[in-house]
Amino acid sequence: MRSLLLIARFTWREALARRLILAVLLLTLVFVGLYLYGTDALLRSFQRRAAELGRELPGQAQLFASATLVLMGMYIANFLGSLLAVFSTAAAVSGEADSGTLQAVLPKPIRRWEFLLGKWLGHLSLVLPYLVLLTLALLYGAQAITGYLPPQPFYAIGLMLLGALFLLTLTLLGSTLFSTLTTGVVLFMLYGLGWAGGIVGSVGALTGSKTLQQIGTLSSYVVPSDRLWRGASVYLQPEALRQVQDVARGNPFVGTEPLGAGYLLWVGIYTLGVLLLALWVFRRRDF
Amino acid sequence: MPLAIETHHLRKVFHGRPAVEDLNLEVAQGEVFGFLGPNGAGKSTTVKMLLGLTHPSAGVARILGQPIEDLEVRRQVGFLPELFRFHDWMTGRDFLRFHGQLYGMETADLERRIPEALELVGLAGRERERIKGYSKGMQQRIGLAQAILNRPKLVILDEPTSALDPIGRREVRELIAHLKAEGTTVFLNSHLLSEVELTCDRVAIVNKGRVIQSGNLAELLNPHLEAELRVDKVTPALRNALSGLARILEENGERLTLALPSEDTLPAVAEAVVHSGTKLYALTPRRESLEDLFVTLIEGGDS
Structure with a gap:
């Protein structure tokens, strides 16, 4: 356990020393700043236009505009979280194996599983708090400007965290198998696959095509990240907007149906399975 | 007293091609042992199997009488890899602290030992600098410090002088003599034969993954007078x-x-x-x- 925590701490120190944390925080500040500035500007322009017509912005319109802005912001936050999960973890094992630093570490009195779980914990403790901070900054920043706070924001954040956790764990598995570059590419292609699968599924729902819907469902089991986001987006929309979306159908970026317990259980078991597989592969590998 | 290193019919096959064929080796505690062979003879693969970095396809390797998976044994082994690449964003001291913690050393002991180890490898005074800024020779020295930090019973050095100038090489010879005087077993993997001749008590010569000759250095050379x-x-x-x-x-x-x-x-x-x-x-x-x-x-x- 001591060694496991040592490796986790070491991951943090490396991220700090390599200025990863600094760079991410600075860019995130810029992103959040721009987002809130844009939100404010957009809302003002709506209100100005309504005033030019001699009216007030209708409550429903303001609500929909605010909720859509929050959805967009959270969509990007989810993307950034996924990006960080993949790219901060892609080199976790392969980077150390390629550079040879592992050769001095692994003969030490440390079990291989302790090393890998330490890496997992280290990256997880970087990525997940980052995502929490980012989403809270967006949600409460937007609330301060628009007055709108989604009905159940913490459910949404929870599902986004699960998505990032899954991607991070899958990346760790990739990193025990492939080089850093290959891991990054493979993971992003898988992420893209989940995303495309989600769109195909939405189109299927819109056109009533069973085959497309099945493709969408299948991809959501293989790469759950997109479906988890859709599940999260349900909790970010006011009831009225959800009904509109539900009628309109086929918005490829948001969902209207909460995720079932069965699906969440699948994602949990899947993530655990990927982690166990990574431990098994790492244990058997020659360095 | 158990042997420092013993292998029985150790074998490693990579993609159908044997890197180590059938390796039998015995190294007693306290001796300086030279492991020699041409490139591709299976020396580094053998070393990696001894340390548990690579899993043998067949055969057994024991360190101090135990399999290398035993954490207690690992605590008593030091290793300098051939491709000594370390986390170069760390300072020399942080690097040694990290590795000392990996060995499970107590903080007070570690803080006492770091200056000693730095002194022994001739890096005293440079520990506050980042490894990135070290010369190749200094990086090899900090690697040596890492390998002896835990006062190991067995030190495995894979080409320890490859990046060192003649003075550095002599210092490593002195370091090995110092380790031997303290009773440490040194396993030296090298193709610098003159180095081995000057430092080792016994040698094994490997070719194509087998030991083709081993013994006391003086005895091996004597019959050919x-x-x-x-x-x-x-x-x-x-x-x-x-x-x-x-x-x-x-x-x-x-x-x-x-x-x-x-x-x-x-x-x-x-x-x-x-x-x-x-x-x-x-x-x-x-x-x-x-x-x-x-x-x-x-x-x-x-x-």
Whole structure:
């Protein structure tokens, strides 16, 4: 356990020393700043236009505009979280194996599983708090400007965290198998696959095509990240907007149906399975 | 006392191709052991199997009597990898702290030991600098410090002087002598034969994944003692006198090349030459170097 925590701490120190944390925080500040500035500007322009017509912005319109802005912001936050999960973890094992630093570490009195779980914990403790901070900054920043706070924001954040956790764990598995570059590419292609699968599924729902819907469902089991986001987006929309979306159908970026317990259980078991597989592969590998 | 290292029929196959064929090795505690062989002989693969970095396809390796998976054993082993690449964003001191913590050393002990280790490898005063800024030789030195930090019973050094200048090499020789004096077993993987000749008690020569020769360095080189004899005239009486003492390898006028069983035979040869009535001008022993032995063995094995 001591060694496991040592490796986790070491991951943090490396991220700090390599200025990863600094760079991410600075860019995130810029992103959040721009987002809130844009939100404010957009809302003002709506209100100005309504005033030019001699009216007030209708409550429903303001609500929909605010909720859509929050959805967009959270969509990007989810993307950034996924990006960080993949790219901060892609080199976790392969980077150390390629550079040879592992050769001095692994003969030490440390079990291989302790090393890998330490890496997992280290990256997880970087990525997940980052995502929490980012989403809270967006949600409460937007609330301060628009007055709108989604009905159940913490459910949404929870599902986004699960998505990032899954991607991070899958990346760790990739990193025990492939080089850093290959891991990054493979993971992003898988992420893209989940995303495309989600769109195909939405189109299927819109056109009533069973085959497309099945493709969408299948991809959501293989790469759950997109479906988890859709599940999260349900909790970010006011009831009225959800009904509109539900009628309109086929918005490829948001969902209207909460995720079932069965699906969440699948994602949990899947993530655990990927982690166990990574431990098994790492244990058997020659360095 | 268990052996420092023992392997029985150790074998490693990569993609159907054996890197280590059938390796049997015994290294006693307290000795400085040289592990020699040409490139691709399976030296590094063997070292990696000893350390648990690579899993053997067959056979057993034991360190201090235990399998290397045993954490207690790992605590007593130090290792300098051949490709000494370390986390170069760390300072030398942070690097040693990290590795000391990996060894499970207590903080107070570690803080006491770090300056000692730095002193031993000649890096004292440079520990606050980042490893990134170190020269290649300094990086190898900090790697050596890492390998001896835990006061190991067994130190495995894979090409420890590859990046060092002649002065650095001599310092490493002194470090190895220091470790030996403290009772540490040193396993030296090297193809710098002169280094091995100067530092090792015993050697094993490997080729194609097998040990083709091993033993005490002096004994390995002794049977091959040759001497050059120069006399006024080679007579039957001289031949007669020499028979039983030495074998004539080569004859070139008044010069004879003799093969002797050992150095102790030299005075007897001189005496015999004089007694046979021949005039003795020179009798020069020519010890075979480790390099000669190495080349003979490897090329002999190839043909």
